Amino acid sequence: MISYALWSEAGGVGKTALAVNLAAAHQRHGQRTLLIDLDPQNGGASHHLGVDDDRADPDVDNIVRHLIDRPKGEFADLVRTTTHGLDVVPSHNMLDSLETNLQRAQEMERDMGGRFVKELQLRRVLRDANLSQTYDAVVIDPPATGGQHVYNAVSATSNVVIPLELSPKGEQSLRGLEDTVSNLEAELDSEVGVVAVVPNKVRRTRMRDKYEEALEDVSYPVAPVQIPVREAMLNGAWDEQTTAYEYVANHGRPQRERETLELFDELARFIAAQFDVDLSEADIAEEEREVVA
Ligand SMILES: Nc1ncnc2c1ncn2[C@@H]1O[C@H](COP(=O)(O)OP(=O)(O)OP(=O)(O)O)[C@@H](O)[C@H]1O
Numbered sequence: 001m002i003s004y005a006l007w008s009e010a011g012g013v014g015k016t017a018l019a020v021n022l023a024a025a026h027q028r029h030g031q032r033t034l035l036i037d038l039d040p041q042n043g044g045a046s047h048h049l050g051v052d053d054d055r056a057d058p059d060v061d062n063i064v065r066h067l068i069d070r071p072k073g074e075f076a077d078l079v080r081t082t083t084h085g086l087d088v089v090p091s092h093n094m095l096d097s098l099e100t101n102l103q104r105a106q107e108m109e110r111d112m113g114g115r116f117v118k119e120l121q122l123r124r125v126l127r128d129a130n131l132s133q134t135y136d137a138v139v140i141d142p143p144a145t146g147g148q149h150v151y152n153a154v155s156a157t158s159n160v161v162i163p164l165e166l167s168p169k170g171e172q173s174l175r176g177l178e179d180t181v182s183n184l185e186a187e188l189d190s191e192v193g194v195v196a197v198v199p200n201k202v203r204r205t206r207m208r209d210k211y212e213e214a215l216e217d218v219s220y221p222v223a224p225v226q227i228p229v230r231e232a233m234l235n236g237a238w239d240e241q242t243t244a245y246e247y248v249a250n251h252g253r254p255q256r257e258r259e260t261l262e263l264f265d266e267l268a269r270f271i272a273a274q275f276d277v278d279l280s281e282a283d284i285a286e287e288e289r290e291v292v293a
């Protein structure tokens with residue numbers, strides 16, 4: 001099973017936009033895909049896909065109850081299927097107090113002589129849910145700020161995809177990337193695989209030349225594509241609470257946007273290849289392929 005978290009210490013670099021559209025890209029290639037929204041912010045991936053209507057209801061079962069080992073039901077029942085067939089575990093307001101909730105659960109467990117490692121709870125939940133029997137790809141979207149959301153997302157998958165803006169600030173992050181990843185590994189006391197570094201919001205196609213040296217110095221796999229600035233498409237998809245593919249398909253959008261969707265497809269194939277999963281364009285159903293034609 002392919003599984004990874006979108007990860008960046010910088011906010012607003014496109015984690016959520018990539019999580020949503022990469023999940024859609026995996027699904028287009030015939031992979032049964034689950035997107036998990038771990039971001040407590042209102043307006044994350046599950047809002048993007050129109051499945052966050054229960055987030056303020058304190059009584060519903062939600063991912064946090066599973067993380068603290070007090071579930072109200074099965075993990076599978078947390079999953080909402082969007083109108084386009086993408087499975088999503090939505091965000092919930094309880095994620096706001098995830099740290100406190102985990103802390104409390106840890107203390108209770110300790111009082112009973114048990115062991116409860118806060119960082120490893122999503123890993124436990126996903127393992128117990130036997131996800132690899134139901135899904136071919138799991139994509140997790142945590143918030144940018146460090147702490148238990150990120151730790152749980154990364155521990156659960158052991159792999160990250162890192163979006164990065166090719167700007168002077170982005171170049172700085174690129175140069176410090178190995179240290180940042182090492183810090184995360186130290187924090188988690190385990191190895192983290194960087195599956196892809198993805199240049200996003202690229203303004204000019206020659207941007208890569210400008211940052212070529214910094215990109216070449218990176219010891220991680222750099223994605224073979226750069227995602228250009230596509231505000232109209234991404235904002236349009238956001239407004240309509242759908243994926244960019246669906247938005248473009250519904251509105252007969254310009255060629256450059258179709259080409260960007262092909263980049264998401266290619267990126268999904270590149271990521272899959274890092275897991276030794278061979279996806280090809282031919283895996284995309286004919287009618288789905290027409291979206292980018
Ligand atoms: N390639 C792109 N072109 C234009 N706008 C983009 C692109 N990628 C993301 N954006 C926009 O940038 C904003 C931030 O993106 P997004 O929410 O995906 O970032 P994030 O890393 O998830 O942020 P946060 O750290 O708050 O979770 C959004 O308005 C999004 O539509």
Ligand SMILES: [Mg+2]
Pocket residue numbers: 015016017039044141142143
């Ligand atoms: Mg986000």
